[in-house]
Amino acid sequence: MGHRPRRLPTALPRPGALAAFVLLLAAPVAGPLQRSVGRAEDLPPPPTAAPATGATSATVTATFKGTETCVRCHRSEQGEWTGPATTLHWREDAHSRAHLALTPTNERTAAIERVLGIEARRTRACVACHSHSSAEPAVTEETPLLHAGISCETCHGASSAYxxxxxxxxxxxxxTEKKSSFGMHDLRSPSVKAANCAACHVGDIGSGRLVTHAMYAAGHPPLRPFEVESFSAALGPHWRRIEAKPEQVRAEAAAAGYRTEAAGPIDRSLIEGLGxxxxxxxxxxxxxxVAEGETPQVSWPELSLHDCRACHHALILPSERQALGYRRHVPGRPTLPRWPLGLAGAALRSTPDQPAVDDLLTPLLAEFDAVPFGSPRRVVVAAKGPLAGIDAAIATLTPGRAPGDEAGDRAAIEALASAGAAADDIDAARVVAAALLPALATSPTWGADERRDACDRIAAILGLDPAGMSPGSHRPAPTATPDIRxxxxxxxxPAPTAAR
Ligand code: HEC
Ligand code: HEC
Ligand code: HEC
Ligand code: HEC
Ligand code: HEC
Known part of the structure; x- marks a missing residue:
């Protein structure tokens, strides 16, 4: 396939390094809840563990220069490659303002502060996701124009070298590997991009990012099941795909043998689902x-690691969970979140020689079945196989099929649809649908009416927008949870009709 190197997210950080950092994480919330961390000086030193924000093995030690540096150029046309829209869009997306959620005028934050006895703006565990990780110094250049939210460098990498x-x-x-060696993350690579977004939208110990169960119970909104491409679309992207760039740039890129888009949209979603x-x-x-380290810094179990609905559901009989069965899983033992399994399952199913997602995760999930919440020592060991398996699957799918492979697209769409048709979790179905709808809506394999009917049906029952993703449209509709069957x-x- 293309010349693009396979690029995987960073390896597991060393446990010893993790322990130091989790102190930050645990100090305000998992430790004595009332402990005040009111003054900035109270904050512990930065972590040394590798964060999962897209750094590669070639990472250099780089420092942050601040958003003002980037915006100086990126608020205007930079050749034909990138334009003023970069800064414009970033300024309007949720990230540039994410730090504002940490002020006490935000009612949820005020409630969280009251219950946990913290001051959110000065609490590393909040700031790590709503502004910058503890590896990144505070941004000092806040102006009315430019806020100190999630900075360019938080996603693109510390810039001193590049x-x-x-x-x-x-x-x-x-x-791309040359660019990465200067410390710029290759965010066009789906697996790097997924690691970057998921570091905050799922959590990442290496960069001090975890919404603990205490935070949820105190009022943090549940993190929504995350599908990278639809959330990217919902952001109002500040980038253009190569095919949307001016003809001259595309010609120059082709002449230079440079492909910024190795994968078409469906493969990007599948790789990101695995990520x-x-x-x-x-x-x-x-x-x-961290929990099994010599001086454990966190309490185990940490309930936020688990499937929320394992505990938060109504006590009604007959129950949907009972009717569906528990796959191979021991009834009544909270397992890991199930929402990532549908899309990752479809990715594995559409790739030759890959195990089913349940088989891949069995050694790990068995630990959460063996004793309630699992034993941390055994979980560390049991996670190794599944992580290696996921890496292997990402490597097999990377760099992905170039756009325009109709038969391959059809197979991927069918893999997504069968993952949805087998989903035993409503959020897993939503994530699958977020990847499936845009692919199905434009597929030449089905007739226009059939595509539209199928998309409308799936979107309606899940409360999604069939017309594609726009800001806010990925929010599940606030209706009652639909019947999973x-x-x-x-x-x-429907069977393909190939009417064009
Ligand atoms: C001196 C002006 C200047 C500054 C400062 C600057 N950029 Fe750029 N940037 C450019 C230009 C010009 C391009 C287009 C390069 C090209 O033509 O290939 C670009 C391209 C990029 C790209 C796309 C790269 C790619 O390979 O597709 C990213 C991402 C980027 N800049 C991020 C940043 C970030 C983050 C900062 C701040 C740390 C920053 N830039 C600061 C001028 C600048
Ligand atoms: C792991 C990353 C992470 C951590 C840690 C985190 N948040 Fe959030 N927070 C998010 C994300 C992501 C959202 C958006 C939720 C969504 O839409 O899925 C959010 C949403 C919110 C919101 C609602 C958005 C709004 O503008 O009203 C508030 C309030 C909030 N967070 C406050 C806090 C506070 C206070 C803390 C520390 C106790 C904290 N967060 C810790 C990631 C995090
Ligand atoms: C939340 C993470 C995030 C933040 C914050 C962010 N970016 Fe990006 N940026 C991305 C991703 C992801 C891509 C590429 C996505 C893709 O190709 O799928 C990108 C792409 C770009 C590109 C390439 C544009 C093109 O059309 O080729 C430029 C330039 C850029 N960003 C500059 C910036 C600047 C400047 C800032 C700050 C003002 C910034 N970014 C903030 C995630 C981010
Ligand atoms: C540094 C942490 C961080 C990273 C990295 C990050 N996000 Fe976010 N994101 C947040 C937080 C925090 C919020 C909530 C902001 C708020 O509502 O105040 C958010 C909000 C969003 C929202 C708006 C949700 C809504 O309420 O509508 C979207 C969409 C989103 N992020 C997509 C992405 C994508 C796509 C990426 C990767 C390219 C990404 N994020 C990377 C922290 C992050
Ligand atoms: C192992 C069981 C378990 C799991 C898993 C679990 N919780 Fe909880 N949760 C509890 C218990 C117990 C309480 C405390 C109830 C009380 O105080 O009466 C609680 C309380 C809460 C509360 C405040 C009380 C309420 O219902 O409004 C929220 C919000 C919450 N959890 C969210 C979550 C989220 C989000 C997840 C998944 C990320 C999750 N929980 C996972 C057991 C669990």
Whole structure:
């Protein structure tokens, strides 16, 4: 396939390094809840563990220069490659303002502060996701124009080494591994991008990011099941795909042998689905590593690691869970979150020689069946196989099929639909649908009417927007949870008619 190197998220950080950092995480919330961390000086030192924000093995030690540095150039046209929309869109997306959620004028935050006895703005465990990780110094250049939310460098990488070379014209078509060696994360790679987003939208021990159960119980909104492409679309992306760039740029890229888009949209979603599952498994493994360390810094069990609905459901009979059965899982023992399994399952199913997602995770899930909440020591060991398996699957799918492979797209759509038709979790079905709907809506394999009917049916029952993702549209509709059997039935596609 393309010349693009396979690029995987970083390896597990060392447990010893993790322990130091989790002190930060645990100090305000998992420790004595009333402990005040009111003054900035109270904050512990930065962590040394590798974060999962897209860094690669070639990571350099780099420092942060601040958003103002980037915006100086990126608020105007930068050749034909990137334009003023970059800063414009970022300024309007949720991230540039994410720190504002931490002020006490936010009612939820005020409630969280009251219950946990913290001041959110000065609590590393909140700031790590709503502004910058503890590896990144506070941004000082806040102006009315430019807020101190999640900075360019939080996602793109600390810039001290790449700032100069990347503004040169030669930079554009450098191989991605060369760019990464200067510390710029290869966010066009689906697996790197998934690791980056999921570090905050799922959690990441290496960069001090975890919504603990105490935070949830105190009022933090549940993190929503995350599908990278639809959430990207909902952001109002500040980037353009290569096919949307001017003809001249595309020609130059082709002449230089440079492909920024190795994968078409369906493969991007599938690879990212595996990346998100990887982050979810890694979160459990990393937290277990800290919990079983010599001086454990976190309490175990940590309920937020588990499937919320294992505990938070109504006591009604007959129950849907009982009717569906528990797969191979011991009834009544909280397992890991199930929402990442549908899309990752479809990714595995659409790739040759890959195990089923349940088989891949069996050694790990067995630990949560063996004793309630699992033993951290055993979880650390049991996670290794599944993580390696997920990495292998990502490597097999990477760099992905180029756009325009109709037969391959059809197989991927069918894998997604069968994952939806077998879903035993409503959020797993939503994540699958987020990847399936845009693919199905434009597939030439089904007739226009059939596609539209199928998309409308799936979208309606899940409360999604069939027309594609727009800001806010990925929010599940606030209706009652639909019957999972009706959800499954909605995913059964008609036979292809190939009417164009
Ligand atoms: C692991 C990353 C993470 C951590 C840690 C975290 N948050 Fe959040 N927070 C998020 C994300 C992501 C959302 C958006 C939720 C969604 O839409 O899925 C959010 C949403 C919120 C919201 C609602 C959004 C709004 O604008 O009203 C508030 C309030 C909030 N967080 C406060 C806090 C506070 C206070 C803390 C510390 C006790 C904290 N968060 C810790 C990631 C995090
Ligand atoms: C929440 C993470 C995040 C933040 C914050 C962020 N970016 Fe990005 N940026 C991305 C991702 C992801 C991509 C590429 C996505 C893809 O190709 O699928 C990207 C792409 C880009 C591109 C490539 C544009 C193109 O059309 O080729 C530029 C330039 C860029 N970002 C600059 C910035 C600047 C400047 C800031 C701060 C003002 C910023 N980004 C903030 C995640 C982020
Ligand atoms: C001196 C001006 C300048 C500054 C400062 C600057 N950029 Fe850029 N940036 C550019 C130009 C010019 C391009 C397009 C390069 C090209 O033509 O290949 C670019 C491209 C990019 C891209 C797309 C790269 C790719 O390979 O597709 C990203 C991402 C990016 N910049 C991020 C940043 C971030 C983050 C910062 C701040 C740390 C920053 N830039 C600061 C001028 C600048
Ligand atoms: C540094 C942590 C961080 C990273 C990295 C990050 N996010 Fe977020 N994201 C947040 C937080 C915190 C919020 C909630 C902000 C608020 O509501 O105040 C959020 C909100 C969002 C929202 C808006 C949700 C809504 O309420 O509508 C979308 C969409 C989103 N993120 C997508 C992405 C994507 C896509 C990526 C990767 C390219 C990404 N995020 C990377 C922390 C992060
Ligand atoms: C092992 C069981 C278990 C799991 C798993 C679990 N919780 Fe809880 N949760 C509890 C218990 C017990 C309470 C305390 C109830 C009380 O105080 O009466 C609680 C309380 C809460 C509360 C406040 C009380 C309420 O119902 O409004 C919220 C919100 C919450 N949990 C959210 C979550 C989220 C989000 C997840 C998944 C990330 C989750 N929980 C996973 C057992 C669990």
């Amino acid at each position: 700032l100069e070379p990347h503004a040169a014209k030669e930079w554009r078509f450098l191989p 998100v599952l990887r982050q979810s498994v890694r979160l459990a493994a990393d937290l277990a590593a 009706a959800v499954r039935a909605a995913f059964i596609l």
